[in-house]
Amino acid sequence: MVEFLKDIINLVAIIAIPAIFLIVVGWGLFKKVKVYEVFVEGAKEGFDTAVRIIPYLVAMLFAIGVFRASGAMDVLASVLSPLTNLIGMPPDALPMAFLRPLSGSGSLGLMTEIMKAHGPDSFTGVLVSTMYGSSETTFYVLAVYFGAVQIKNARHAVPAGLIADFFGMLGALFICRILFRP
């Protein structure tokens, strides 16, 4: 059943893009939209948006890059390890919880590293890959999406995003402990 579902979802992911193109353009033709002209008109906005993001993304990635390079993550993880032991999180999985909201490529590298060390089917291996799949890179999304419309006052977006990450990581730990606890 799970395999069948997986196949279907995989298939959808593959045909989704061609299907969207076909449906949208076909529908446009049917509705007598001047598809080529309209497409170009829409596409024009792409450049401005991408360029507008640059300063926001530079500011965000600079801070995150500097933070990672300083080794502060290891210090933080070792300070907090007594707390995470309480809730049954393996010490090696803890840096993942911090890195996931900060850096997509960083957490990908960390996941690969942890899986090499512990094996992909170990409890820690399953947990970190679940953690990776349980959240988006909050600060990247924040910088890009708010950068596009020049939002400087993010109001409650940061706490809301971090609460989402926190519960995502907690949820990942919870479900992995129920299903795969050694």
Add this chain to the structure above:
Amino acid sequence: MLNYIWISLVAIAIITAVGSDINDELQNSYRNGVPMNATFQVAESPSGAAQTWEGEIDIPGEVFDQFYGIQTQKTDVRQQVTFAAAPNQRGTLLIPISDASPRLWQRMAASAATKDRLMANVVAVSFSPDSLRAQLRFVVEPIKFVRLKAVSQAALDFASTAVQISIGLIGIMALWLGLMKIAEEAGFITILTRILAPVTRRLFPEIPSDHPAVGAMIMNIAANMLGLNNAATPLGLKAMEELDKLNPKKGTATNAMVTFLAINTGGLVLIPATAIAVRAAAGSSNPGIIIGTSIVGASCATVAGVVAAKVLQRLPRYRKDPEAGRG
């Protein structure tokens, strides 16, 4: 809030870097100026007058660990080197650093004068009679401020990474925005928004349910769930721009924007393709085992994010929703 997070990241980074460099200096973690012993082996001695040997140095793992006061280099160090001999049993040793080199040396080379090699001064050599083996005593070039150098390098690297990411977005953005425009003109989006109005009206009560922003948000969330990251970002940005049209106080996020962002940071994906691929590459017997657990985790994140956004927007500190005109 973003201000504080930003400044904390930078400040913590610099303080940690300075602290760890001072610690390294006090402990002399890189053994600056301390001579190290190694066995040097060459396949053949250099011909004629040349005084440059290509060979391999050999340091037992436990000796290396003891020398640097670490426990990480468990295997013996075998390292290609070039030894240029000088009179009086001296010379220079050039140690090219690769992935096979000890981790510590890799880290040291990263902050050395030349990135891909370490230089060392040989202070004593004693050759065996056949000139194919030698005992070397050498001092590696002084390594200082490893973390601070890494921090400066990261600052420059990530600044250009940010620009590369943004420039890379241009093409994909144009493609999806063009398509989106056709869908809009053809009335496709209107149909979609009408079907999902009961949901979107609850999530984004401030936005009229037939507004183009709603269509873009639906498309974005659908693309995200299918794992079509290339499509999701352009559609999400389009949604933000549409939401911003309803924003009377530009530069300040509205409730709808924050809720939309919270859904996006939850990152609900039906197939976490990247994680599965990495698991398969690492030799997992069942890479797809995390599909179910990831959906549970991401659902927790998404629900928590939306609830947090809805609750926090009522707090006095955040209660300046420009849309509601409370100013």
